[in-house]
Amino acid sequence: MADKVRRDAERAAAGTAWIKMIVPDPRTPGVVAGTVTVWAHEGDDGPLSEIGWMVLPEFQGRGLGRRAARALLEQARDEDRWGEVHAFPATTNAASNGICRSLGFRFLAEREVTFAGRVLRTNHWAVTPRTDLTPG
Numbered sequence: 349m350a351d352k353v354r355r356d357a358e359r360a361a362a363g364t365a366w367i368k369m370i371v372p373d374p375r376t377p378g379v380v381a382g383t384v385t386v387w388a389h390e391g392d393d394g395p396l397s398e399i400g401w402m403v404l405p406e407f408q409g410r411g412l413g414r415r416a417a418r419a420l421l422e423q424a425r426d427e428d429r430w431g432e433v434h435a436f437p438a439t440t441n442a443a444s445n446g447i448c449r450s451l452g453f454r455f456l457a458e459r460e461v462t463f464a465g466r467v468l469r470t471n472h473w474a475v476t477p478r479t480d481l482t483p484g
Contacts, residue, residue, distance in 0.1 A: 356385075364388050366423070370416045372407060381407035384416040386430055397430040401444070414447045418481075421451065425477035433477060436461050436470040448473040452482040 359365035365387035369380045382403035389396060399420065403413045424430045437444030439458060448455075453473035461470045475481060 359387060366420060368416065368420060370401075370403065370407075370412050372410070372412055381412050382416070384413070384420050386420055386424060386433060388430070391434070397433045399433050399435050401447075408443070413443065414450060417447055418451055418484075421475065421477045421481050425481055428478060431476065432474050435473045435475075436468075437473070439469045439471055445471055445473075448475075450482065451475060452480040454480070 356365065356367050360367050365385060367383065367385045367387075370382040370384060371377055372379060372381045382401065384399070384401040386397060386399045389398065391398075399417060401413045401417050421433065424433065435444070435448050435453060436459075437448065439445075448471070453475040456472040456474055459470055459472050460467050462468075
């Protein structure tokens with residue numbers, strides 16, 4: 349975990365990732381519900397921008413993941429950064445697939461993705477924030 353935090357801090361400092369904490373109530377900034385991140389990496393077909401989010405179980409079902417993903421995609425749109433953004437939620441993750449659908453992502457295909465040494469069956473979604481992001 350320490351190595352991941354170090355790598356994340358380096359990527360954020362270098363501008364190759366936006367890593368944001370999901371804070372449900374600004375009056376209690378020490379309470380963090382999860383994270384949302386956009387980062388650049390090499391995909392199967394070349395450079396790729398990807399978004400991912402994680403909401404802790406006790407905060408799920410409140411719309412926090414959707415609002416956090418929307419906020420980061422709005423920032424990407426406003427700064428004209430990241431271009432087309434991809435997401436790869438597990439095929440069985442109804443909540444994350446619903447977030448993709450509700451924000452204007454286009455479903456591209458099911459595919460297998462290796463994550464943390466495991467092969468996961470995912471849905472591949474893409475959105476261009478400048479043109480595809482659904483209204484507020």
